[in-house]
Amino acid sequence: MTRYITMRVLSTIPVMVLVALFVFLMLRLAPGDPASVIAGDYATAEDVARIREQLGLSDPIVVQFFRWVGALIQGDLGTSIFSGKPVTELIGQRIEPTMLLALTTILFAVVVAVPLGTIAAFRAGSLLDRVVMLFSVSGFSVPVFVLGYILIYTFSMSLKILPVQGYKSPFTEGLGPFLYHITLPTVTLSVIFVALIARMTRASVIEVLEEDYIRTARAKGQSELTILMRHALRNAAVPVVTVIGIGIALLIGGVVVTESVFNIPGLGRLVLDAVLARDYPIIQGLILFFSFIYIFINLMIDLSYTLLDPRIRY
Amino acid sequence: MLGWMTRRSLLATLLAGPLALGALPGVAQAETTLRVIPHADLKNLDPIWTTAYITRNHGYMIYDTLFAMNENFEPQPQMVDSWETSEDGLTWTFVLRDGLTFHDGAPVTATDVVASLERWGKRDGMGQQLFANTASLEAQDDKTVVLTLANDYGLVLESIGKISSNVPFIMPARVAATDPFEQITDFTGSGPFVFQADEWVPGSTVVYTKFEDYIPRDEPVSAASGGKLAKVDKVVWTYFPDQTTAMNALMAGEVDFFEQPANDLAPLLEANPDITVEVNDPLGNIGFARFNHLLPPFDNADVRRAAIMAMKQEDYMAAAVGDPKFWKTCYSVFPCGTPLDNDVGSEVIAKGDVDAAKAALAETGYDGTPVVIMQPTDIPILSAFSLVTAEKLRNAGFEVEVQAMDWSTLTSRRASRDPVADGGWNMFHTWWIGADVIDPMAIAFSGNPDAGWFGWAEDEALEEARAAFAVAGSEEEKKAVAQTVQDRLWSIGASGQLGQFFNPVAYRSNVKGLIKSPVQFFWNISVE
Numbered sequence: 001m002t003r004y005i006t007m008r009v010l011s012t013i014p015v016m017v018l019v020a021l022f023v024f025l026m027l028r029l030a031p032g033d034p035a036s037v038i039a040g041d042y043a044t045a046e047d048v049a050r051i052r053e054q055l056g057l058s059d060p061i062v063v064q065f066f067r068w069v070g071a072l073i074q075g076d077l078g079t080s081i082f083s084g085k086p087v088t089e090l091i092g093q094r095i096e097p098t099m100l101l102a103l104t105t106i107l108f109a110v111v112v113a114v115p116l117g118t119i120a121a122f123r124a125g126s127l128l129d130r131v132v133m134l135f136s137v138s139g140f141s142v143p144v145f146v147l148g149y150i151l152i153y154t155f156s157m158s159l160k161i162l163p164v165q166g167y168k169s170p171f172t173e174g175l176g177p178f179l180y181h182i183t184l185p186t187v188t189l190s191v192i193f194v195a196l197i198a199r200m201t202r203a204s205v206i207e208v209l210e211e212d213y214i215r216t217a218r219a220k221g222q223s224e225l226t227i228l229m230r231h232a233l234r235n236a237a238v239p240v241v242t243v244i245g246i247g248i249a250l251l252i253g254g255v256v257v258t259e260s261v262f263n264i265p266g267l268g269r270l271v272l273d274a275v276l277a278r279d280y281p282i283i284q285g286l287i288l289f290f291s292f293i294y295i296f297i298n299l300m301i302d303l304s305y306t307l308l309d310p311r312i313r314y
Numbered sequence: 315m316l317g318w319m320t321r322r323s324l325l326a327t328l329l330a331g332p333l334a335l336g337a338l339p340g341v342a343q344a345e346t347t348l349r350v351i352p353h354a355d356l357k358n359l360d361p362i363w364t365t366a367y368i369t370r371n372h373g374y375m376i377y378d379t380l381f382a383m384n385e386n387f388e389p390q391p392q393m394v395d396s397w398e399t400s401e402d403g404l405t406w407t408f409v410l411r412d413g414l415t416f417h418d419g420a421p422v423t424a425t426d427v428v429a430s431l432e433r434w435g436k437r438d439g440m441g442q443q444l445f446a447n448t449a450s451l452e453a454q455d456d457k458t459v460v461l462t463l464a465n466d467y468g469l470v471l472e473s474i475g476k477i478s479s480n481v482p483f484i485m486p487a488r489v490a491a492t493d494p495f496e497q498i499t500d501f502t503g504s505g506p507f508v509f510q511a512d513e514w515v516p517g518s519t520v521v522y523t524k525f526e527d528y529i530p531r532d533e534p535v536s537a538a539s540g541g542k543l544a545k546v547d548k549v550v551w552t553y554f555p556d557q558t559t560a561m562n563a564l565m566a567g568e569v570d571f572f573e574q575p576a577n578d579l580a581p582l583l584e585a586n587p588d589i590t591v592e593v594n595d596p597l598g599n600i601g602f603a604r605f606n607h608l609l610p611p612f613d614n615a616d617v618r619r620a621a622i623m624a625m626k627q628e629d630y631m632a633a634a635v636g637d638p639k640f641w642k643t644c645y646s647v648f649p650c651g652t653p654l655d656n657d658v659g660s661e662v663i664a665k666g667d668v669d670a671a672k673a674a675l676a677e678t679g680y681d682g683t684p685v686v687i688m689q690p691t692d693i694p695i696l697s698a699f700s701l702v703t704a705e706k707l708r709n710a711g712f713e714v715e716v717q718a719m720d721w722s723t724l725t726s727r728r729a730s731r732d733p734v735a736d737g738g739w740n741m742f743h744t745w746w747i748g749a750d751v752i753d754p755m756a757i758a759f760s761g762n763p764d765a766g767w768f769g770w771a772e773d774e775a776l777e778e779a780r781a782a783f784a785v786a787g788s789e790e791e792k793k794a795v796a797q798t799v800q801d802r803l804w805s806i807g808a809s810g811q812l813g814q815f816f817n818p819v820a821y822r823s824n825v826k827g828l829i830k831s832p833v834q835f836f837w838n839i840s841v842e
Binding site: 031032033034035036037038039040043044045046047048050051054080082083084085090093094149152153156157160163164165166260261262263265269270272273276277278 | 355357358359363364365366437479493495496497499515516517518519552554555556558559560562563565566568692719720721722723725726727728729731757765766767768
C-alpha cells in the first residue's frame, strides 16, 4: 500500500510538468495580450511595446517558460499582471468559498442522491422509481444558471427568505450566516450531481440485488432493510464513489457559473476574470492548482476502494 | 395539516430567522455604508499606469487634484488656493490650500505636486503635450509650485484639471517616484476616502473609509469640482460579473447603488417603486467605427467616406442600445451639448444613405478587397455595432468578413500595422466616453500616424489645426479651430461616428445627493 501511494504521488510529477508546459504554450500561442488590455484605448503602439517590455512579455517564450518554472520550483506561482498581487495570495483569498461550496454540494448531493437511488432500485419499475428517474433526467437537462435564476426568483425575490447573492465565511462570520448564503448556490450546483449519483446508485444497486449472495441472504430470512443496507449498498459503493470522484472534477466547471450567478468571490470567477484579461500568471497558477486537486482526489478515491471492497489490494 | 402559507412561514422562520439574525454583525450600527456595484472590477490601483475608467474612479476616491472640471467643463481650483499667470502667459504660479494632508498624516507639499505631475506627464497624452511645451516645473517652497512654459500654450488648466483618464492625481513624492510604466504599491492619497488595502479582494470587493482629516472646499459641488463632502463612513464596491444578479441584489435591497445597469434591465428596475433609474452622465458615450488607414480598401479617403455615408446612427443605436431615451443622434465629432459641438462637414454622415454610399463607392473604383471587421463578442454593444456595420457595408457594395473574437484579442490585434493576411485588420468599433473627446486634443482625433491612435490616420492640416487649438486664446478662437479640426476629420473620413448613448445609474430611495457628471463620484452621497 505504501509503495502504491508513493508511486502514485511520484507519478503526479510528470503529469504536472506536462500540464505546466501545455498551459504555458496554450496561453502564449492564443491571441490576446495583457499589455494591450493594460494600455487601454489611449495607448500608442509604442506604449504597448513598453508595457510588454516591463512585463517581460517581449522575451523569447523559452526564457519566459524557464523563468516561470524556476519560480514555480520555489513555490512561487508568480504575480498577477493586473493587480500586482502574488497568485498564491489571490488563490488564498478565493479558495475558501470555492472549497466550501464544493464540499456542501457534494455532501448535499450524496445525502440526497444515495437514498433516492437506493429506494428507486429497491422499488425498480414502480411509480417512485419513475419519479426519481424523471427528476434525474431533469437534473441533467436544466443548465446551472437557469436553475440558479429560478431559485433566486423563488426564494429571494418572491419568498424573501434567502439572499440573492454573496458569501459569508463560517470562520469569521459564523455558521448561521454561512448557511444562509450558501444554501441556494449549493442546491443549484448539486442538482446535476444528485441526478448523476442517484442514477448510478440505482443501476449499481439493481445489479447487486441480482447477485447470488443477496438471494442467499433472503433465503436465510434476513429483512429487506438489512439486505439493502448491509449487503447491497456496500457492494454497490465502488462505482458510486467513482462517479462522485468524477463529479468533483465536473464541479469545477459548474462552480464558475454558480459563483457568477450568486456573486461568490471564489476561484471559478478568478479563472474567468483572468482568462478575459489574459492575466497569464493567474491562469497558469490556477490550472496547475486545479490539476493538483484533481489528481489528489483521484488518489483518494482509489484508496477508498480498499476500504469499501476488501478484495481490492494495491 | 399545514396550509401553504403556514408552511411557507415556517420555512421562512426556520431559514431566515436565526440565520439572518446571525448574519447581522451587530444590531445597533452607527456606521453608514454605501454599498455600490461598480461598472467594472477594480483590477489595478494605479490611475497613471492604466487608463481603465474603474481605476480612474478609484483615483477620485483616494486622491485629490490641483484643478477639477465643473459641470460646464471649466477647470476650477481644487487643491489650489490661488494662482497667477505672468503677463507673457509663460509663468504659472500655484499656491496650495492650507491643511492639505495625506492619509498618513504628512502634509501635501509642492514637491509632491511636482513629482506627481511629472509622472503623469510621461503617460498621459495631454500631459505629454503640456510637458513638451514646458521649460520647468519647480517647487518654490512647501506650498508654491511654479510652471514655466517654453512657449505659448493655452491648455495649462485644461490639462491639469482634466476629468478623465489619465487624471493628474497628486500622490506623495515617494510614490510618484515610481517608474510610470510600473505599478505603484503604496496607495496613500489625500482625497476624501481612504483605501483599505487589507480588505481589497481583486475581482470582488474594495473598501474605502472616510478620511476624517480631509478639508473640503467651501464651494458647492459641481461635477469634479467644489466641496467633496464624504457623507458616509464607508463605501464598499462589490463587483458583480452577472448583470441579472446585480439587478436582483439591488431590488432585494442588498446593495444601494448600481453604477451601470444594462439598458435592457431599465424597465424592470423602473417598475420597482424603491428604485430610481436615471442618466447621471450628461455627455454619455460616443460610438466609433475605426478604419485602418494603412491598408486597402481604407487607405483611400473616398472609400472611407463612402463607408461613413452608409452609417445611419439610428440603426446602430436601436440595435446596440434600444430604448430611445438612452440615445440620440450626434453628427458633431465633439459630444453634442458641449461647447465645441458643431455641424461643419457632418453632412457625410448625417443622412445615413446606403444608396448614396453605393454610388460614392462605385466612383472610387473599389476593387472588391474584403473588409475584415473585428467583432468583440464579449461586449454586446460593440458586437452589435460590428454586425450593423457589416450589413451596411455589404448593402453599399463592400465585400465584408466579420471575425469574431474577445475584446482582449481585439485590443492586441488592433496594434498590428501588418497586412490582413499577417494578422492585420480593416475595422473595429469602440466607444469613447464623452469627456474623453470633448476637444481636438483627444488622441481619437490625431492625424499623426506615428504618435496617433490605432488606425493611424494621417493628415497634416488636421495636425496643424490641433496644434492651433493648443495655443488658441479666446473661446471664439477655440470654437473656430475646433470646426476646422472637425472639417478635416470628416474630409479624410477618419472614423465613423455611431451616435451618443447614455448609461443609466440605478439606486435605492435611501440614496441621496448624486452628482451629475461624466465620472461617477461617491462624495456628497448620503444613505438614509
